[in-house]
Structure formats: structure tokens, C-alpha cells
Amino acid sequence: MKSSRLLSILLLLQTRGRMTAAQLAGELEVSVRTVYRDIESLHGAGVPLYGDAGHSGGYRLLAGYRTRLTGLNAGEAEALFLSGIPGPAAELGLGPALATAQLKLRAALPPELRTQADRMRSRFHLDAPGWYAEDDDIPYLPRVADAVWHSRVLDVRYRRWKEPTDVDRRLEPYGLVLKAGRWYLVAGPGPRTYRVDQILELAVRDEEFQPPEDFDLAGYWQRHQANFHAHLYRGEAVVRLSPRAASRLTGTVARALTGTGTVEPDGWIRAVLPIESLDHAHGAFLAMGADVEVLEPPELRARLAETSRALAARYASACRP
Structure with a gap:
């Protein structure tokens, strides 16, 4: 319009x-x-x-001219209040600032939009982390955020998953990303991605840097996610699943089931599913119990059979009088 x-x-x-x-x-x-x-x-x-x-x-x-917020429509006012998630703002040390900003925005709105915004806040609450994720201890997040904002170089001791686990890094912090309740730092050189909760020590240098002019945080993160998912599943397993087990699959694995699954005469579904590794697949399929049978690869089938025999022996001895 x-x-x-x-x-x-x-x-x-x-x-x-x-x-x-x-x-x-x-x-x-x-x-x-x-x-x-x-x-x-x-x-x-x-x-x-x-x-x-x-x-x-x-x-x-003209210098000093400002338009007023009365130009907002109902949907825009609702979206502004809905986008102010208090949890992440508090973690960044911006909780009071967010509350004050929302108060000022609410006061500037005309009465009809103020009512709509209040209704939105009373009926929608955003809680980003998953149910089974505990709150991370991220004591350095406010200082990391300040370094991002002021383009200051960081010296960090960082814990990674491979040996040597604890390493020292000089980082140029380009931006922060909140994904599924967890904070990630995108930093140069590279750039590369670091979990903020894995920073063990941090010092802010009195040294500024300039991010690359063509760096786009949202674009980088989109490519990073695509690359992560592309390399997450490095193998395949041929399995038979009960209908109950099949109904519990989600995401990429569920899509693979839809694309490769065939229903056999006994009602079970034979499919080719992606797996991250033999170790991960061993734990994942073992959690399904008797609702899954792994046919290939042979080494995974053999490991599950060995674990099943060990479990049967243990519980059999426990049941003896």
C-alpha cells in the first residue's frame, strides 16, 4: 500500500x-x-x-525531524512486542534495557494499538530452549557481546571436543547467534563458530578490528547450518521398524523413512536410514528396543547382537532364585 x-x-x-x-x-x-x-x-x-x-x-x-510511531499498524505493533524475548536479553545483560524500551514503545502507541500489543503479550510467550536442555553456564556472554559491539579482539581459552581439548585462540568476534537456547560466537579468522559456554577464560584486548566488508552474519549462519547437516550423517543403515518406532522418527531420519520405506507383510517397515556413526547409531537403535531390527551394515548388527546378549545374560542372572 x-x-x-x-x-x-x-x-x-x-x-x-x-x-x-x-x-x-x-x-x-x-x-x-x-x-x-x-x-x-x-x-x-x-x-x-x-x-x-x-x-x-x-x-x-531536515536535521532533527522524526516521525512518530503512530504509523505502526496492529500487526507491526504486535510483532515488536513479540520479538522482545526476555531470556536472551537478560543473558546479554540487556534485560532492564528491553523492559524500558518496551515501556517507551507502549507509551508511544495510540490506545487501540496499545490494547492489541498487550493482548499479544498476554497470549504468546516465547521460550527458545528445548525441554531437556539445561541452562548453560555462560558467564562470559555479556563481555563477548560487548566485544562484538565494539569490535574488540578477544584472547580466549576454549574447550573443544577433540584433542587437545583446551586451546588458546585470538578471536575477532563478528557476531553472536542464539540457536535452540544456546549461544554461538562467529569469529575470525575464518570465520569459524564457537560455543560461548565452552569459553573457559577470556580477556579483551585494547585492539580493534574491522570485520570483512562483505561478511553477512545471517548468510554465514545459513551456510554453516547447511554444511553441518550435510556432514552430520556419514553413513546409512538398512533397518526394519515397527509402526510404533516409525511414528517416533523426526527430521532428516523421518524424511528418509518416507522416501525409502516399504511396508512388509507383517506390517513392519523396511527402510534405509542415515546414521551419524556406528557409535551413535548403536545407542539410538538400542533405545528403540525390540521395535527395530538392523540388517546392515553387518558390524552394526553384530554390535547390537552382542549388546543384546550381554543384557539378556545380566537380567537372566538377576532373575534366578
């Missing part, structure tokens, strides 16, 4: 300063001609908007 687009132009100029018609058109996904018409409409409405000619020209607002 044109009214929404006009407000977007105001907010873009208010937050970014001078912008050309081409830049505005790119942000709004409209033609430059449409931007020219919108600028004329804003002029006609009395908005102090000026255009500078030349190579470094563009449109800008």
Missing part, C-alpha cells in the same frame, strides 16, 4: 540518513519512478524532505 511505502521511506531516511532514489527503490522493491512520485507526495504533505544533486547527492530529512 502507498501509505505503508511512504512511512517506509521516512523511516529509511530517518535511520540511514541520505539515500538516492535508486537505493530507496531497491529497498522497497519498486521502480525509481515510483520513488519520485512518493517523494512528491511527502513534499505535498509538508514533510521537510530535501534532494541534493550531484555524485554524492540523494534525499534527506
Whole structure:
């Protein structure tokens, strides 16, 4: 809608300063001609908007001009309140700031939008971590966040999963990511990804750095996740599953079941499922008990058979009078 687009132009100029018609058109996904018409409409409405000619020209607002939040619609106001998750903000040391910002935003809204926002907060609560995940001890998170914000180099002692486990690293912190209740630091050189709760010691250098101009945190994280999932499952297992076991599969494994599964005469499902490793698969299939039979690979089948015999012997001896 044109009214929404006009407000977007105001907010873009208010937050970014001078912008050309081409830049505005790119942000709004409209033609430059449409931007020219919108600028004329804003002029006609009395908005102090000026255009500078030349190579470094563009449109800008009169210094000190600010639009008010009355331009928000109901959905936008609700989304702003819903996006303020108190848990992560508190972990970053921003809990009081978030509460104050929400209070100011609520006071600036007109009564009808204030009612909508209050209704959203009373009916929706976001709790990011999973049910079985304990809260991580992340004492260094506020200092890491401050180093990210001020582009300060970090010296850390970090615990990783492979030997040697405890290593010293000089890091240039590019950004922080919250995934499933766990904080990750994306840092150079590399960049590479580090779990913040695995930082054992931390010192902030009096040294600044500049992230690469083409670095995009969201884009990096999307590629990182895709690479993680691509290398997570390094093998396959041919199995037979009971209907009960099949119904409990999720994610990539469930999709593999759908793509490869065939129902056999006894009602069980034969399928080729991805596995991370023999050790991981051994534990995962053992947890399914008698609802799964591993046919291949032979070494995995043999390990499960050996474990089953050991369990049977142990429980048999326990049942003897």
C-alpha cells in the first residue's frame, strides 16, 4: 500500500540518513519512478524532505525531524512486542534495557494499538530452549557481546571436543547467534563458530578490528547450518521398524523413512536410514528396543547382537532364585 511505502521511506531516511532514489527503490522493491512520485507526495504533505544533486547527492530529512510511531499498524505493533524475548536479553545483560524500551514503545502507541500489543503479550510467550536442555553456564556472554559491539579482539581459552581439548585462540568476534537456547560466537579468522559456554577464560584486548566488508552474519549462519547437516550423517543403515518406532522418527531420519520405506507383510517397515556413526547409531537403535531390527551394515548388527546378549545374560542372572 502507498501509505505503508511512504512511512517506509521516512523511516529509511530517518535511520540511514541520505539515500538516492535508486537505493530507496531497491529497498522497497519498486521502480525509481515510483520513488519520485512518493517523494512528491511527502513534499505535498509538508514533510521537510530535501534532494541534493550531484555524485554524492540523494534525499534527506531536515536535521532533527522524526516521525512518530503512530504509523505502526496492529500487526507491526504486535510483532515488536513479540520479538522482545526476555531470556536472551537478560543473558546479554540487556534485560532492564528491553523492559524500558518496551515501556517507551507502549507509551508511544495510540490506545487501540496499545490494547492489541498487550493482548499479544498476554497470549504468546516465547521460550527458545528445548525441554531437556539445561541452562548453560555462560558467564562470559555479556563481555563477548560487548566485544562484538565494539569490535574488540578477544584472547580466549576454549574447550573443544577433540584433542587437545583446551586451546588458546585470538578471536575477532563478528557476531553472536542464539540457536535452540544456546549461544554461538562467529569469529575470525575464518570465520569459524564457537560455543560461548565452552569459553573457559577470556580477556579483551585494547585492539580493534574491522570485520570483512562483505561478511553477512545471517548468510554465514545459513551456510554453516547447511554444511553441518550435510556432514552430520556419514553413513546409512538398512533397518526394519515397527509402526510404533516409525511414528517416533523426526527430521532428516523421518524424511528418509518416507522416501525409502516399504511396508512388509507383517506390517513392519523396511527402510534405509542415515546414521551419524556406528557409535551413535548403536545407542539410538538400542533405545528403540525390540521395535527395530538392523540388517546392515553387518558390524552394526553384530554390535547390537552382542549388546543384546550381554543384557539378556545380566537380567537372566538377576532373575534366578
